[in-house]
Amino acid sequence: MTILDVARKNGVRIPTLCHESALEPYGACRICVVEVEGARAPVASCCVPAAQGMAVRTETPRIQRARRAIIELLLSDHPEDCLSCEKAGACSLQEYAYEFGARKSRYPSAEKHNYAALDDNPFYVRDYNKCILCGRCVRTCAEVQGDCVIDFAHRGYDTAVSTPINRGLIESQCVLCGNCVQSCPVGALTEKKSIRMGRSWEMEKVRTTCPYCGVGCQQWLHVKDGKIVKVTGVKNAEPNRGRLCVKGRFGYDFIYSEERLKTPLIREGDAFREATWDEALDLTADKIKEIIKKHGPDAVAGVSCARSINEDSYNMQKLFRSVFKTNNIDHCARV
Ligand code: SF4
Ligand code: SF4
Ligand code: SF4
Incomplete structure (x- = not known):
């Protein structure tokens, strides 16, 4: 077990951005840093194995300063868009900026990315101006979905998530399962059908079983005013452990079809x-x-x-x- 695993198992909260329990440890965002007695510098708790007798501190002033600096660095190249962002209220970056008091970045960037939003498929929009390069979508596609459709392209400041040769998703091997969308901790990937349909805190979550096939995937229906506006997979529940296919995630409109048979x-x-x-x-x-x-x-x-x-x-x-x-x-x- 890693230090993070042990902490979570014992109810000790450590913030994370790039970590997801279904994925291999990655150590990209560093917000999970902790102090380990005897270590020269703070370590990323998601990647370091816990050892017998190890003394770990998770909330020292030094650790809090380090976490705040990480958030400020991320914000230095982030649109100030929380007011109208679909992810507001469910965004990990927003949550930690609030928690660590990162109101303004101390590292104003002379240059900010200005990518065009990619609307190249029927189900979700990709706005990489909001991407924090946590790699969760890339790893979800490879490790969970097994499709390896997306990866990081370019280097340094130009690093961005991309399909092969930056083609549209429809031209790639993408099966549009949307598992990458569900794993994104910020507003870079957004389900089209839920845009301007309601804020996260206005939604009621109703657990159900996907109606499409006998696998019986467990779903959360995000419901506002009696209408489904989004569907996500239930993490840590069998048989799908959070995953859904394109039908289960995006194909819920049929229930509102006028042509639906209601009587024999x-x-x-x-x-x-x-x-x-x-x-x-x-x-x-x-x-x-x-x-x-x-x-x-x-x-x-x-x-x-x-x-x-x-x-x-x-x-x-x-x-x-x-x-x-x-x-x-x-x-x-x-x-
Ligand atoms: S992704 Fe998060 S931090 Fe960025 S604008 Fe949206 S809500 Fe705000
Ligand atoms: S929608 Fe599914 S297949 Fe396509 S990039 Fe995302 S995880 Fe990979
Ligand atoms: S699109 Fe989202 S999940 Fe993918 S790297 Fe960017 S922030 Fe992470």
């Missing part, structure tokens, strides 16, 4: 008419019974839906095998 429909001639569930189920049962009576059990077959939960698929095969007496049962995801 029964075909009569060329048209459909609305029916109650009892009527529709009785009709289905009668038709199945009639077919089995006329042609035998193997004349019917069932395909269960990939959006169903495992238990429903299990019950469906049980119905076909034990009640209808046929093994003609399959699942649409089995290709």
Whole structure:
């Protein structure tokens, strides 16, 4: 375990920006510095293994000064945009600037980055003027998503997160899962559908299970005035441990579609008419019974839906095998 792991396990708070528990330690931001007795300089607690008998101080005046200086250096090249930034209220840089009293940077930069915001895909915007180069998106894409689509390009002051040859995300291998967006601690990556839909403190978080497939990923719905404005994965919860795919994260609009079926429909001639569930189920049962009576059990077959939960698929095969007496049962995801 690292010093940070031990501290967190024992309820000792150490601030971090580049650290994420699902990722390998990185030691980029240095805000997690602590004093270790006998060490010449403060060390990054996220990268240094804890040892028996080690004496560590996490909140000395020297450590507080170091953390404040780090925040001020980050702010020296950061837009003063908190008033209208989508991340305000949920931004780690903003939180630490407040905590360490970094109101104005002592390191005013003669030059500030002025990148154009990249709006090159349907789901999220990249504004690298707000990027603090923590590498969480890069490492999430490589270590969690396994796609390695983005990395740091250039050197020194020009370092920036980039796709290969700085092409648009759509032209890259990006699968638009948005896991990088969720891991960004500041406002550099923003879900398009949540822009100006509400502040983080106005949202109610509702836990649910993704409706798209049988994996059953755990989600937080960020809800304002009864409307979903963002979806994120639940960290430390099985089976997805915070990850989502493009459908689970961005495909929630269907629930507001006017075309959504709300009642069963029964075909009569060329048209459909609305029916109650009892009527529709009785009709289905009668038709199945009639077919089995006329042609035998193997004349019917069932395909269960990939959006169903495992238990429903299990019950469906049980119905076909034990009640209808046929093994003609399959699942649409089995290709
Ligand atoms: S990213 Fe954070 S610090 Fe930067 S403008 Fe947005 S809220 Fe403020
Ligand atoms: S959306 Fe997913 S695949 Fe694309 S860069 Fe982000 S983490 Fe990688
Ligand atoms: S875009 Fe966000 S997650 Fe990626 S390096 Fe910049 S600040 Fe970190």
